[in-house]
Amino acid sequence: MKHIKTISGRSLNKTVCNSGCGECQTSCQSACKTSCTVGNQKCENDK
Amino acid sequence: MGIHKFHLNGKNIVLDVNSGSVHVVDELVFDILDFYKESTLEDIILKLENRYDKSDIKEAYKEIKKLEDEELLYSKDHYEKHFNYKDQNIVKALCLHVAHDCNLNCKYCFASQGNYSGKRELMPLDVGKKALEFLVKNSRNRKNLDVDFFGGEPLLNFEVVKELVIYGRKLQDEYDKNISFTITTNGLLLDDEKIDFINEHMENVVLSLDGRKEVHDKMRPTINNKGSYDLIVQKFKKLIEKRGNKDYFIRGTFTRDNLDFSKDVLHYKELGFDVTSLEPVVCDPNEDYSLLEEHIEKILEEYEKLSKEYIKINKSGERFIFYHFVIDLDQGPCVIRRVTGCGAGSNYLAVTPSGDLYPCHQFVDQPQFKIGDVFNGIIREDLRDKFRSVNIYTKEECKDCWAKFYCSGGCMANAYYINKDITKPYKLGCAMEKKRIECALSIAANLKD
Numbered sequence: 001m002k003h004i005k006t007i008s009g010r011s012l013n014k015t016v017c018n019s020g021c022g023e024c025q026t027s028c029q030s031a032c033k034t035s036c037t038v039g040n041q042k043c044e045n046d047k
Numbered sequence: 048m049g050i051h052k053f054h055l056n057g058k059n060i061v062l063d064v065n066s067g068s069v070h071v072v073d074e075l076v077f078d079i080l081d082f083y084k085e086s087t088l089e090d091i092i093l094k095l096e097n098r099y100d101k102s103d104i105k106e107a108y109k110e111i112k113k114l115e116d117e118e119l120l121y122s123k124d125h126y127e128k129h130f131n132y133k134d135q136n137i138v139k140a141l142c143l144h145v146a147h148d149c150n151l152n153c154k155y156c157f158a159s160q161g162n163y164s165g166k167r168e169l170m171p172l173d174v175g176k177k178a179l180e181f182l183v184k185n186s187r188n189r190k191n192l193d194v195d196f197f198g199g200e201p202l203l204n205f206e207v208v209k210e211l212v213i214y215g216r217k218l219q220d221e222y223d224k225n226i227s228f229t230i231t232t233n234g235l236l237l238d239d240e241k242i243d244f245i246n247e248h249m250e251n252v253v254l255s256l257d258g259r260k261e262v263h264d265k266m267r268p269t270i271n272n273k274g275s276y277d278l279i280v281q282k283f284k285k286l287i288e289k290r291g292n293k294d295y296f297i298r299g300t301f302t303r304d305n306l307d308f309s310k311d312v313l314h315y316k317e318l319g320f321d322v323t324s325l326e327p328v329v330c331d332p333n334e335d336y337s338l339l340e341e342h343i344e345k346i347l348e349e350y351e352k353l354s355k356e357y358i359k360i361n362k363s364g365e366r367f368i369f370y371h372f373v374i375d376l377d378q379g380p381c382v383i384r385r386v387t388g389c390g391a392g393s394n395y396l397a398v399t400p401s402g403d404l405y406p407c408h409q410f411v412d413q414p415q416f417k418i419g420d421v422f423n424g425i426i427r428e429d430l431r432d433k434f435r436s437v438n439i440y441t442k443e444e445c446k447d448c449w450a451k452f453y454c455s456g457g458c459m460a461n462a463y464y465i466n467k468d469i470t471k472p473y474k475l476g477c478a479m480e481k482k483r484i485e486c487a488l489s490i491a492a493n494l495k496d
Contacts, residue, residue, distance in 0.1 A: 002107075002110070003072060003073045003107040003110050004070050004107075004110050005072075006114070006119065007070065007495050008376035009066075009068055009119065010066045010067065010068055010118065011066070011067035011068070011376060012126075012385070013066055013118075014378065015381035016125075019382045019384075020382075020383030022139060022189050022394070024384060025193055025227065026193050026394070027389045028140075028195075028389050028391070028408070033231070038380055038388055038389070038453065039379060039453030039484065040371065040374055040375070040379070041379065041380045041384070042379070043375075043379060043380055043381060043384075046378045
C-alpha cells in the first residue's frame with residue numbers, strides 16, 4: 001500500500017480462541033498499584 | 048467510534064479499536080478518514096480536491112476500503128457475547144499487608160503513613176500462612192499465582208516474609224502451583240542479607256523512588272522529617288546490580304509539585320535504573336498536592352515530552368523502559384483479560400495483618416469493603432459479585448471509549464475514591480491513560496522504522 005502502513009494486524013482477534021486462561025500476572029502485582037493498565041501486560045501463552 | 052486517529056511524534060496513527068490493528072497513514076488518508084463513513088467517494092473528492100490530486104484521493108480511498116473489508120478498519124466488536132467474564136470464583140493473587148507500619152512519613156500515602164487509618168501492626172506468621180493456604184485452595188486450576196509483600200513497609204516484618212516464602216514454596220509443590228513473589232519496599236531497611244534474599248527468592252521487586260532528590264525528599268521524608276533519597280539510592284543500586292536479569296521496577300509517584308515529572312523519569316535513567324514507572328497521585332482533591340483538572344494540560348504535555356526523549360533513548364540502542372509506554376502490538380494480553388481488568392475483588396484480594404480480606408490494597412481502610420477473612424474465606428458474596436460484574440461492557444462510560452481494551456475500564460479504587468462508585472471511571476485518570484496509550488503507540492511506530 002502506498003498511503004497506509006499497517007504496523008499491527010488483527011492482534012485482538014487473534015487472542016479470542018485461547019482467551020481467558022487466567023495464567024497471566026495480575027496487573028497490580030507489577031508496577032502500578034494505583035492505576036490500571038492492562039494493555040501492556042504479557043500473555044503467558046506468548047512467552 | 049470504530050477508529051481512533053491522532054498525530055504524535057511525527058506519525059499519523061490510526062487505531063482500529065476492536066481488532067487492535069494499528070496503521071501509520073499519510074496526511075491524505077488521515078484527512079479522508081474524517082469523512083469516510085458518512086460520505087461517498089464523490090463527496091470526499093469534492094471536499095479534498097483543492098488540497099490533493101483526484102487520482103491520489105481515489106487510490107487512498109481504495110486502500111481504506113480494502114482494510115475495512117479485511118476488518119482491519121472499522122471492525123465490529125465481536126467479543127461482548129463471546130464470554131462469561133469472571134464466571135468462576137477463582138483467587139489467583141494476594142497482596143499481603145505484612146506490615147501496617149512504616150518508617151517513612153510520605154505525604155501522599157494512601158496507607159495513611161503505613162497504618163491504613165488503623166492501629167500499627169505486623170502480620171503474624173500464622174495469619175500469613177493461612178493466607179497462602181487460602182490462595183492455593185481457592186485457585187482451582189490456575190497454576191500461576193502471585194503474592195506481593197506489601198505494607199506499610201514490608202521490611203519491618205522481614206522475618207515473617209522469609210518464613211512465608213519458604214512456606215509458599217512448600218505449598219506450591221504440594222498443590223502443583225507456581226507462586227511468583229514480589230516485594231514493594233521503600234528501601235530504608237535494605238542490607239546485604241535482605242538484598243540477597245530478595246534477589247534469590249522474589250521474582251519481582253518494586254523499589255519506591257520519586258525521581259530527583261528534591262522531589263523525593265519533599266514527599267517522602269523519614270519520621271524525623273529528613274529526606275530519604277540519600278539513604279536509599281545506593282541501596283537500590285546495589286540491589287539491582289546484584290539482581291542480574293531478574294525483574295525489578297523503580298516506581299514513584301508524581302503530584303502537582305512536580306508537573307515537570309518527565310525530568311524525574313529521566314533522572315531514573317541518570318541513576319542507571321532502566322525499568323521504571325511513575326504514577327499520578329490519587330488522593331482527596333482537597334490535599335495541597337492533588338492533581339486537578341487545571342493540571343491536566345501540563346501533565347499531558349509532559350507525557351508527550353517524555354515520549355520524545357523515550358524514542359531518542361531507545362533509538363540510540365540503550366534499553367530504557369517506562370511501564371506505561373510499553374505496548375505489545377503483536378499480541379499482549381487476551382481479550383478476556385482486557386475486558387475484565389485487574390480482577391480486584393474477584394481473583395485479586397488484599398490481606399490485612401489480622402487476616403481480613405479486601406478487594407484490593409487501596410480499599411483496606413474502608414470497613415464496608417471487608418469481603419471476608421483468611422480463616423473463613425469470602426463472607427460477602429454480594430460484594431464479590433459486584434466487583435466481578437464490573438467490566439468494560441458494564442461500565443457505561445467505557446463502552447464507547449477507544450481506549451477500553453488498554454485500560455480495561457481503569458482502577459476501581461480510583462473510581463470509588465473520586466466518584467464514590469466503582470463503575471464510574473476517574474475522569475482525570477482516563478485523560479492521562481489515553482495520552483499514555485497514544486504515546487505508547489507513537490513510540491512503537493517510531494521504533495518500528
